[in-house]
Amino acid sequence: MYLHELPTYHARGNDDECQRVIIGNRCVHLLTADIHDGDPFTKYDGLEVRVTERSGLSPMSGLYWLPEVADWRRRLRALGESGADPWDEAVALANSRLDFVKTNALDRAVARIFSGKPPENLATKPIRLALLGSGTMAHLHPAIRVAGLRRGLWISTYENDYGQYWQELNDPSSELNAFAPTTILLALDAHHLAAGVGAHLNQAEVDRLFADLTERIGTCWHLARENFRCPVVHQTALPVHVALLGNNEHRLPGSRRTFVERANRELRVMADAEGVDILALDAHAAHDGLCAWHDSVLWHNGKQETSPAAAPVYGDLVGRVLAAKQGRSAKCLVLDLDNTVWGGVVGDDGLAALVLGQGSAAGEAFVAFQEYARDLSRRGVILAVCSKNDEANAIEPFEQHPEMVLRRPDIASFVANWNDKPANLRAIAEELNIGIDSLVFVDDNPFERNLVREELPMVAVPEVSEDPATYAQTLADAGYFEGVSITDEDRARTGQYQSNREREQLKASATDLDSYLRGLEMRLIWRRFDTVGLQRTVQLINKTNQFNLTTRRYSEDDVLALIDDPRAFGLQLRLTDRFGDNGIIGIVIGKMAGDHELLIDTWLMSCRVLGRQVEPTTLNLVADAGKRLGARCLVGEYLPTKKNGMVRDHYAKLGFTVTEVRPDSGSRSILDLATFVPAGTFIEVREG
Amino acid sequence: MPEAEIYAALEDIFRDVFMRDDIKLSPAMTAKDLEGWDSFKQIEIIISVESQYHIKFNTRELDSLQSVGDLVRVIASKV
Numbered sequence: 001m002y003l004h005e006l007p008t009y010h011a012r013g014n015d016d017e018c019q020r021v022i023i024g025n026r027c028v029h030l031l032t033a034d035i036h037d038g039d040p041f042t043k044y045d046g047l048e049v050r051v052t053e054r055s056g057l058s059p060m061s062g063l064y065w066l067p068e069v070a071d072w073r074r075r076l077r078a079l080g081e082s083g084a085d086p087w088d089e090a091v092a093l094a095n096s097r098l099d100f101v102k103t104n105a106l107d108r109a110v111a112r113i114f115s116g117k118p119p120e121n122l123a124t125k126p127i128r129l130a131l132l133g134s135g136t137m138a139h140l141h142p143a144i145r146v147a148g149l150r151r152g153l154w155i156s157t158y159e160n161d162y163g164q165y166w167q168e169l170n171d172p173s174s175e176l177n178a179f180a181p182t183t184i185l186l187a188l189d190a191h192h193l194a195a196g197v198g199a200h201l202n203q204a205e206v207d208r209l210f211a212d213l214t215e216r217i218g219t220c221w222h223l224a225r226e227n228f229r230c231p232v233v234h235q236t237a238l239p240v241h242v243a244l245l246g247n248n249e250h251r252l253p254g255s256r257r258t259f260v261e262r263a264n265r266e267l268r269v270m271a272d273a274e275g276v277d278i279l280a281l282d283a284h285a286a287h288d289g290l291c292a293w294h295d296s297v298l299w300h301n302g303k304q305e306t307s308p309a310a311a312p313v314y315g316d317l318v319g320r321v322l323a324a325k326q327g328r329s330a331k332c333l334v335l336d337l338d339n340t341v342w343g344g345v346v347g348d349d350g351l352a353a354l355v356l357g358q359g360s361a362a363g364e365a366f367v368a369f370q371e372y373a374r375d376l377s378r379r380g381v382i383l384a385v386c387s388k389n390d391e392a393n394a395i396e397p398f399e400q401h402p403e404m405v406l407r408r409p410d411i412a413s414f415v416a417n418w419n420d421k422p423a424n425l426r427a428i429a430e431e432l433n434i435g436i437d438s439l440v441f442v443d444d445n446p447f448e449r450n451l452v453r454e455e456l457p458m459v460a461v462p463e464v465s466e467d468p469a470t471y472a473q474t475l476a477d478a479g480y481f482e483g484v485s486i487t488d489e490d491r492a493r494t495g496q497y498q499s500n501r502e503r504e505q506l507k508a509s510a511t512d513l514d515s516y517l518r519g520l521e522m523r524l525i526w527r528r529f530d531t532v533g534l535q536r537t538v539q540l541i542n543k544t545n546q547f548n549l550t551t552r553r554y555s556e557d558d559v560l561a562l563i564d565d566p567r568a569f570g571l572q573l574r575l576t577d578r579f580g581d582n583g584i585i586g587i588v589i590g591k592m593a594g595d596h597e598l599l600i601d602t603w604l605m606s607c608r609v610l611g612r613q614v615e616p617t618t619l620n621l622v623a624d625a626g627k628r629l630g631a632r633c634l635v636g637e638y639l640p641t642k643k644n645g646m647v648r649d650h651y652a653k654l655g656f657t658v659t660e661v662r663p664d665s666g667s668r669s670i671l672d673l674a675t676f677v678p679a680g681t682f683i684e685v686r687e688g
Numbered sequence: 689m690p691e692a693e694i695y696a697a698l699e700d701i702f703r704d705v706f707m708r709d710d711i712k713l714s715p716a717m718t719a720k721d722l723e724g725w726d727s728f729k730q731i732e733i734i735i736s737v738e739s740q741y742h743i744k745f746n747t748r749e750l751d752s753l754q755s756v757g758d759l760v761r762v763i764a765s766k767v
Contacts, residue, residue: 297744302727
């Protein structure tokens with residue numbers, strides 16, 4: 001019988017040479033004498049175990065998808081002293097294969113250089129994360145902060161006094177209150193959850209304990225929400241308890257193992273109902289093996305339920321959830337073709353000789369990877385192709401090969417030529433109108449990977465193995481596309497990019513701009529901010545860099561507060577045309593400042609609708625909304641960043657009078673509503 | 689493996705953990721002799737040693753570590 005095949009490393013014991021192997025959630029030691037030379041199969045407990053060394057899948061290898069950075073130690077020691085921007089350099093160092101010690105060293109260096117405060121002009125909203133828990137978590141803070149750094153986020157962390165999470169949530173004068181968290185992570189460990197549960201209890205007694213537990217946790221979530229108005233993330237517990245009954249453990253009422261499993265399951269349902277996000281440690285332990293996450297020797301030594309060796313991965317999980325909540329997950333998967341999407345080189349070998357589909361294990365592995373990519377696109381990840389090939393050769397399999405899962409319409413941007421890949425990745429980001437930092441590039445060729453990392457450090461380039469069977473798992477383990485919800489926008493995304501191509505064709509055939517715009521039959525559909533569109537609103541507020549006048553970042557709860565504010569409004573704008581729905585493409589927030597002035601606090605738009613008269617049409621809506629609040633004039637601000645130069649003259653172009661220009665080129669403009677004449681456009685406006 | 693070799697490798701580990709290049713180890717050295725050698729650093733040292741030598745300390749061995757010399761003896765018994 002075939003069991004599992006994840007050896008971690010060779011270990012030599014005191015007497016016999018043995019090999020440490022993970023089977024399911026357990027570590028076992030196989031005597032090397034039992035492993036026949038050249039034979040990958042051996043016996044353990046009468047079961048056949050396959051013993052292989054597989055790069056890229058070893059659960060003990062931590063952040064294996066990140067590349068080793070040459071000279072890491074020298075660069076760390078030079079951090080803040082070399083000429084390079086210390087923040088950019090620290091971000092680069094964080095994007096390498098860090099273990100526990102390197103993670104802590106980088107964290108200390110960053111704390112020293114920035115004196116514990118976020119650098120000025122940081123493009124992202126700093127996060128203040130409170131870890132509330134029952135065990136020792138001090139060893140996890142550096143990894144969380146470094147995982148933030150990896151994503152360009154500044155995270156400060158706080159941990160309650162040992163075991164005092166309940167008291168601190170309830171005490172208005174606690175240090176937790178002084179810390180003022182922007183996110184709370186409730187990280188109750190399995191020993192704490194199962195306190196009081198034991199094999200001597202009957203089902204009714206266990207059920208009572210279970211009801212108490214879920215009620216207490218629900219109360220924690222409510223207290224966190226009410227007292228801090230911030231989002232809550234709940235960490236599921238690791239299955240650390242040793243089984244008493246075995247395979248049918250679930251039949252023992254007082255099993256701690258079953259109790260914790262039940263809590264993990266039930267709390268997911270409760271969390272969905274309450275809008276709480278999950279940090280799924282149990283799922284990761286199921287995948288990596290409990291040994292990768294929990295070290296019983298160190299548990300008895302220091303009461304660290306999550307092993308220090310797992311800290312880098314733990315921190316990365318927290319970092320990716322926090323980034324996803326800010327709408328900062330990657331958006332687009334860019335695929336190389338030859339030996340990445342199929343086996344062989346289509347230009348040399350020809351269509352018929354490609355390794356793809358049934359007939360070989362490798363051919364099936366490529367199909368499985370394509371299926372994973374297609375499923376990603378169905379949940380909102382954009383797909384693109386970046387290949388060194390003649391375009392006709394590269395497209396042929398997408399149109400002709402019967403085993404291809406991906407088809408030409410699945411690919412939003414298809415770039416096949418002989419230019420270098422960094423230039424082509426830039427072209428893809430430009431064509432799709434997304435930030436280049438939202439690309440993930442998969443290529444089997446280490447030379448191309450390194451070239452892209454060198455030229456475009458903001459592009460994520462996973463260190464994939466040579467085996468296509470591992471590609472999908474590597475992408476999943478790296479968590480680039482972490483999502484906390486699925487919006488209708490996400491599901492429709494690939495179709496939107498196809499429509500863009502059709503629009504381009506209409507533009508080429510139209511004789512002048514007016515007839516093109518008229519021919520688009522555009523509708524701008526506006527709504528006040530509401531809870532239905534909340535996720536997308538927050539995503540846009542935190543992700544939009546270019547067409548963004550003020551780059552103010554707001555959390556879900558900030559937006560909820562705005563909905564209730566009678567002296568402010570938030571508009572979400574959707575644009576449709578004869579080719580389809582562009583989705584929510586604009587956000588405007590207006591706030592009364594004084595009795596008669598409406599300050600345009602935020603105005604941001606998706607770049608893909610530029611040049612289509614959306615700006616003047618939006619201004620008409622803002623003017624109406626302002627008048628309804630009693631405003632006599634609109635005030636527009638421009639706050640410059642590295643990325644928003646394109647909107648420097650936005651308000652002047654719309655007929656505002658510029659009243660102030662600061663040395664940093666920031667400005668303030670004013671529009672008198674008494675004399676304002678709404679512009680006529682080819683866009684029909686409606687509420688909906 | 690000769691103990692001298694282990695001392696040399698341990699010095700590299702200690703230099704990384706403490707981010708100092710001037711650390712010299714001796715058998716009698718204890719946590720009191722090195723600034724910043726707290727329980728957190730101790731875990732970093734243990735984990736670095738475990739991953740470098742592909743070994744695992746057991747509970748009794750962890751409890752027995754009082755000095756650098758103890759650490760070297762435990763490593764030597766396992767590699």
